[in-house]
Amino acid sequence: MSRRAAQRPQGLEGYDPQRYAKPSVTVDLLIFTVLAGELALLLIRRGVPPFKGSLALPGGFVDVGSTPEDQGEDLEAAARRELGEETGLTSELLDARRVHLEQLHTFGAPGRDPRMRVISVAYLALVPPDLIDHTRPGDDAAEARWRPLGEVMGGVEPLAFDHARIVEVGLARLRDRLDRSDVAACLVPPSFSAAELRAVFEAVQGHPLDAPNFRRHIRRLLGDGVIVPTGQTRTAGPRGGRPAALYRFDPGEGR
Amino acid sequence: MSRRAAQRPQGLEGYDPQRYAKPSVTVDLLIFTVLAGELALLLIRRGVPPFKGSLALPGGFVDVGSTPEDQGEDLEAAARRELGEETGLTSELLDARRVHLEQLHTFGAPGRDPRMRVISVAYLALVPPDLIDHTRPGDDAAEARWRPLGEVMGGVEPLAFDHARIVEVGLARLRDRLDRSDVAACLVPPSFSAAELRAVFEAVQGHPLDAPNFRRHIRRLLGDGVIVPTGQTRTAGPRGGRPAALYRFDPGEGR
DNA sequence: AAAATAGTGTCTGTCAGACAATATGTC
DNA sequence: GACATATTGTCTGACAGACACTATTTT
Numbered sequence: 001m002s003r004r005a006a007q008r009p010q011g012l013e014g015y016d017p018q019r020y021a022k023p024s025v026t027v028d029l030l031i032f033t034v035l036a037g038e039l040a041l042l043l044i045r046r047g048v049p050p051f052k053g054s055l056a057l058p059g060g061f062v063d064v065g066s067t068p069e070d071q072g073e074d075l076e077a078a079a080r081r082e083l084g085e086e087t088g089l090t091s092e093l094l095d096a097r098r099v100h101l102e103q104l105h106t107f108g109a110p111g112r113d114p115r116m117r118v119i120s121v122a123y124l125a126l127v128p129p130d131l132i133d134h135t136r137p138g139d140d141a142a143e144a145r146w147r148p149l150g151e152v153m154g155g156v157e158p159l160a161f162d163h164a165r166i167v168e169v170g171l172a173r174l175r176d177r178l179d180r181s182d183v184a185a186c187l188v189p190p191s192f193s194a195a196e197l198r199a200v201f202e203a204v205q206g207h208p209l210d211a212p213n214f215r216r217h218i219r220r221l222l223g224d225g226v227i228v229p230t231g232q233t234r235t236a237g238p239r240g241g242r243p244a245a246l247y248r249f250d251p252g253e254g255r
Numbered sequence: 256m257s258r259r260a261a262q263r264p265q266g267l268e269g270y271d272p273q274r275y276a277k278p279s280v281t282v283d284l285l286i287f288t289v290l291a292g293e294l295a296l297l298l299i300r301r302g303v304p305p306f307k308g309s310l311a312l313p314g315g316f317v318d319v320g321s322t323p324e325d326q327g328e329d330l331e332a333a334a335r336r337e338l339g340e341e342t343g344l345t346s347e348l349l350d351a352r353r354v355h356l357e358q359l360h361t362f363g364a365p366g367r368d369p370r371m372r373v374i375s376v377a378y379l380a381l382v383p384p385d386l387i388d389h390t391r392p393g394d395d396a397a398e399a400r401w402r403p404l405g406e407v408m409g410g411v412e413p414l415a416f417d418h419a420r421i422v423e424v425g426l427a428r429l430r431d432r433l434d435r436s437d438v439a440a441c442l443v444p445p446s447f448s449a450a451e452l453r454a455v456f457e458a459v460q461g462h463p464l465d466a467p468n469f470r471r472h473i474r475r476l477l478g479d480g481v482i483v484p485t486g487q488t489r490t491a492g493p494r495g496g497r498p499a500a501l502y503r504f505d506p507g508e509g510r
Numbered sequence: 511a512a513a514a515t516a517g518t519g520t521c522t523g524t525c526a527g528a529c530a531a532t533a534t535g536t537c
Numbered sequence: 538g539a540c541a542t543a544t545t546g547t548c549t550g551a552c553a554g555a556c557a558c559t560a561t562t563t564t
Contacts, residue, residue: 021327022277023319025363025374062363064278064372071365071372072276106361106376108280108317110326117319117326119280119374121361194543213527215544220525233535240536241542449516468554470517475552495563496515511564518559526551533544 023108023117027078028059028163029086030104030170031125032149033132034187039149039203041167042086043159050114051160055152057167058086058144059120076101079123086144088133097251100126100186105169112162122166124173126186178204182226185249191230193244194218218247225250278363278372282333283314283418284341285359285425286380287404288387289442294404294458296422297341298414305369306415310407312422313341313399314375331356334378341399343388352506355381355441360424367417377421379428381441433459437481440504446485448499449473473502480505 031042043055060082065072073081079101080094093099101123108119132146152159152167159167177183178201187200198214221227228250233243286297298310315337320327328336334356335349348354356378363374387401407414407422414422432438433456442455453469476482483505488498 020279020316021319021321023280023317024275025278025280061275062278062374064276064374065365066276068369068371074365075361075363075374103360105358106330108330108376110320110329114323116323119317119319119330119376121363121374210527210529211542212529212544212546216526235535235542237536237541239541240534241540242534242536242544244543465554465556466515467517467519467556471553490515490562492514492563494514495561496513497517497561497563499516513562513564515562516560518557520557521555522553524551524553526549528548529546530548531544531546533542535540535542537538537540 023119025062026059026118026120027062027082028057028120028122028166029082029125030057030122031127033127033129034200034203035129035146037199037203040146041149041152042144043147045143046160054160055157056160057163058082075121083125087127089131093131098128098131100183104173107162107166124170126183128186128189130189174204191246191248193234193246195236195244278374280317281314281373281375282317282337283312283375283377284337284380285312285377286382288382288384289455289458290384290401292454292458295401296404296407297399298402300398301415309415310412311415312418313337330376338380342382344386348386353383353386355438359428362417362421379425381438383441383444385444429459446501446503448489448501450499
């Protein structure tokens with residue numbers, strides 16, 4: 001019980017911080033999309049130890065600068081930068097309200113990286129399927145690929161570090177968000193039918209939803225002005241069926 | 256756009272982490288209780304610059320060890336340690352399910368501490384009022400005192416660093432938690448009346464609640480076994496009134 | 511009896527799950 | 538017409554806000 005830290009008299013006060021060891025701080029990204037009606041996660045394959053050859057979340061160090069004047073980049077900026085690198089999305093697209101990015105949780109257990117103490121701030125990102133550039137699956141050397149969540153959680157290929165836990169936390173957060181905010185807009189193409197939006201909900205929640213009841217949800221979104229009809233329709237089934245009305249999320253007043 | 260970090264090829268791979276600057280990492284604590292029917296926050300007064308003399312959240316450095324074998328303490332362990340130091344609570348009391356502790360958010364904007372890059376992992380803690388040792392308001396030199404939230408948010412005495420923002424985020428989280436989990440148990444004494452529990456909800460939510468409707472909530476908690484009647488009653492008003500039945504949160508099966 | 515506090519019951523509106531029924535298209 | 542899909546409507550139960558009313562105690 002005689003930890004170094006416990007002997008200091010007071011938090012940040014009266015001490016030269018340079019005298020104390022510092023951890024490495026990284027940003028890990030949990031990038032979700034919906035592909036073929038299934039929730040999918042962007043994972044890389046590690047090329048170096050530890051966990052060489054294992055699947056892992058994309059991530060990288062946070063630029064913390066080197067002087068009190070240049071303290072580097074914000075955590076969210078680091079996450080956004082990594083997101084751009086891994087998905088190949090330009091910063092304009094990332095700013096265009098089509099991509100959701102929020103801080104998820106910070107993971108910092110000792111020993112989670114055997115090389116050194118690493119504290120990882122995990123971010124949850126949602127990318128609409130139409131923005132995925134299938135011709136450029138990875139930005140750099142590492143093989144970055146979309147993998148169905150079922151496959152990832154199946155445990156066939158265990159994830160590196162504590163990344164399996166991060167996925168769990170992220171999925172729980174995503175499920176919580178879906179009902180309580182407009183993040184679904186970041187998982188559908190700009191124009192979508194009720195059935196397509198329902199498919200997104202089903203993919204995230206992992207179980208089928210009653211179509212008529214979900215339409216009620218659509219009607220409420222319409223009434224609240226969250227989504228608006230485009231006026232167009234589209235036939236879904238290969239062998240016919242009534243065409244579905246199309247909607248889009250209201251871009252809002254500001255822009 | 257030529258950040259150091261952006262030039263590295265890949266996240267954690269293929270690099271000697273020692274070559275890169277590291278931030279200081281601290282844990283900041285948002286410790287709430289309910290005092291005299293009002294939500295209160297434990298704050299210290301800073302004794303050294305920057306923000307000398309200002310009110311601030313208690314916090315401290317995370318022990319990150321010094322070798323790959325000794326990587327120091329977990330983030331939550333650091334938070335729990337600080338919590339014990341600031342409140343004077345023993346670790347047994349902290350483990351006794353009477354104190355709630357959860358990670359809130361990580362704040363790491365460059366410049367939030369003018370001296371150096373500091374990344375703070377904020378934790379939300381809830382301490383039941385009966386556990387507060389009024390005879391020992393502070394553990395060490397710094398003046399640690401409970402302050403009504405209204406006073407803190409009033410802006411009369413601005414908080415140090417970005418701590419005002421942390422308080423905002425924490426209050427929002429607390430309000431969200433109150434309805435969706437049993438954290439209220441950590442804001443009432445072991446035995447309480449319906450009116451006392453209601454007062455806690457009112458203090459957190461910041462507006463009065465309808466007493467009869469809140470009783471319905473109590474009945475549901477009873478039905479779900481979340482709380483149980485103690486069998487005792489207590490008279491509240493100084494000039495009479497019907498005595499109130501007392502309840503306690505069910506300690507649960509496990510223990 | 512009066513005052514104060516605790517507790518019950520009712521009415522109303524919102525929302526979700528289950529599911530019957532109707533509408534509109536393709537083959 | 539058969540089939541597939543979209544859409545509407547209905548019934549029911551859970552829950553919240555407003556509020557009238559009853560119950561039990563002290564003074």
